[in-house]
Amino acid sequence: MNTNHYLMVEETSVNSRLENYINGSFVAAKGTAELEVLSPMTGERVALSPVSDAEDIDAAFAAARSAFASWKSVTPSERQRCLLALADRMEQHSDELVEAQHRNTGQPRRIIAQEEVAAGADQLRFFAGAARLLEGRGAAEYLEGHTSYVRREPVGVVAQITPWNFPLMMAIWKIGPALAAGNTIVLKPAETTPESTLVLARLAGEVLPPGVLNVVLGDGSTGQLLTEHDTPAMVSITGSVRAGQAVATSAAKAVKRTHLELGGKAPAVVFADADLHKAAELILTFGTFNAGQDCTAVTRVLVQDSVHDEFVELLAAQAAKLTTGELDDGLNDYGPLNNVRHFETVCAKLKNIPDHATVITGGVPPEGGRGFFVKPTIITGVRQEDELVQEETFAPVLTVQPFSTEEEALTLANGVDYALASSVWTTNQGQAMRMSRDLDFGCVWVNTHLLLVAEMPHGGFKSSGYGKDLSLYSVEEYTRVKHVMHALD
Incomplete structure (x- = not known):
């Protein structure tokens, strides 16, 4: 098992070439095409990554098939031991994981350490315990003379x-439940953020049998080869609606199971009786965390009209306190947008806001700066049909809309195609309960937002996809149910 071949861990060189991790070793890709991995802090190249081709994908799936023959029969307690050991190694190599990811994302290092490495280790420990908790209907005689029971396999x-917004965290959310349930994996990280996943793969190779976890690098064409391959019984993706639709269409041809987490357009519904100062502070924090590149981030602020103007002023005051764009990331509240294509898309949206809308603070970044930074942006006067309201911006951009009644708030909140996350801000418990019931989103927070725990499910409805991450529900996603009946005579 080769554990020392990852070129980018200890030092950065623009000539370093990343490699796939297949069957317990780093191996050069057969595909000859390469991609530049750029630092979003500066726009400079930090590595070269291969575009894996069909031969690379075949090799990865061959390794996963071979490993599955034995891994599926490993006892839950042994799978638990492996996941616990991987969690320990993540914490022991926290600095290495942080640096690898920071090069690709520009996220502040302390945030990577807290929100992805430490949180990821904790989530792995949850999945380690979940490996021993899979349940089926108890054995019984539902038909006279016959005993039935259920196997979860x-x-x-x-x-x-x-995706590229939380590379390490999303890798943990994928591999944790899949490994706990006894599956083997071929994983492709986003083309702009491969490095922390490669470090994770190397650490996993120290505790898992060869072939249980394989990582292939590449772009959308590599992802298409992955989903169209004959081997996988299931395809799981976190990404855009367009990417999810492509995966679902491809998987449908072979009737493969799919798991899709496809983004959001989260509303924060603020009633006049809420603690407005606290709500403004937290909503700005939750709307700009990770530069707004979070599917659950607050993007639409719906405010009762009697306090609309006051609340906009409070949001603007909070926005003025946030810092981004400093090369010393210790000063940053959040980092840059991830890549130049996304940056240009966001800038185009900010340059073309409707005439009826008003930018209160933020807006288009000044030209000529290094890196892909966007200041906290608050926009009022938007209409429900505007693109800024209906489509995912994935940036530190918040729109504000007034409402008069609870019914109008629900109409505005639910009036988008996304249905991943939402929050309601009020001191009226009855109102909070009604809103929690009627908001059409996979998660509803009350007087908070964005916070996740390993024990609770994460996933949406409508165009936000289907299937759950985190919790025992996510482990069940990676199982199949088999009925076994024994004749007693």
């Missing part, structure tokens, strides 16, 4: 595709 080899 791993689905087999799974293909997984992770």
Whole structure:
């Protein structure tokens, strides 16, 4: 098992070439095409990454198939031991994981350490325990003279595709439940953020049998090869609606199971009786965390009209306190947008806001600066049909809309295609309960937002996809149910 071949861990060189991790070793890709991995802090190249081709994908799936033959029969207690050991190694190599990810994302190092490494280790420990808690209906004689019971089995080899906004966290959310349930994996990280996943793969190779976890690098064409391959019984992706639709269409041809987490357009519904100062502070924090590149981030602020103007002023005051764009990331509340294509898309949206809307603070970044930074942006006067309201911006951009009644708030909140997350801000418990019931989102927070725990499910409805991450529900996603009946005579 080769554990020392990852070129980018100890030092950065623009000539370093990343490699796939297949069957317990780092191996050069057969595909000849390469991608530049750029630092979003400066726009400079930090590595070269291969575009894996069909031969690379075949090799990864062959390794996963071979490993599944034995891994599926490993006892839950042994799978638990492996996941606990991987969690320990993550914490021991926290600095290494942080630096690898910071090069690709520009996220503040302390945030990577807290929100992805430490949180990821904790989530792995949850999945380690969940490996021993899979349940089925108890054995009984539902038909006279026959005993029936249910087996929960791993689905087999799974293909997984992770996004660039939280590379390490999303890798943990994918591999944790899949490994706990006894599956083997071929995972492709986003093309702009491969490095922390490669470090994770190396650490996993120290505790898992070869072939249980494989990582292939590449772009959308590599992802298409992954989803169209004959081997995987399931494809899981976190990404855009367009990417999810492509995966679902491809998987449908072979009737493969899919797990789709496809983004959000989260509203924060603020009633006049809420603690407005606290709500403004937290909503700005939750709307700009990770530069707004979070599917659950507050993007739409709906405020009762009697306090609308006051609340906008409070939001603007909070926005003025936030810092980004400093090369010393210790001073930053959040970092840059991840890549130049996304940065240009966001800038285009900010340059073309409707005439009826008003930018209160923030807006288009000044030209000529290094890196892909966007200041906290608050926009009022938007209409429900505006693109800024209906489509995911994935940036530190918040729109504000007034409402008069609870019914109008629900109409505005639910009036988008996304249905991942939402929050309601009020001191009226009856109102909070009604809103929690009627908000059409996979998660509703009350007087908070964005916070996640390993024990509770994360996932949406409508165009936000289907399937759950985190919790025992996510482990069940990676299992199949088999009925077994024994004749007693």
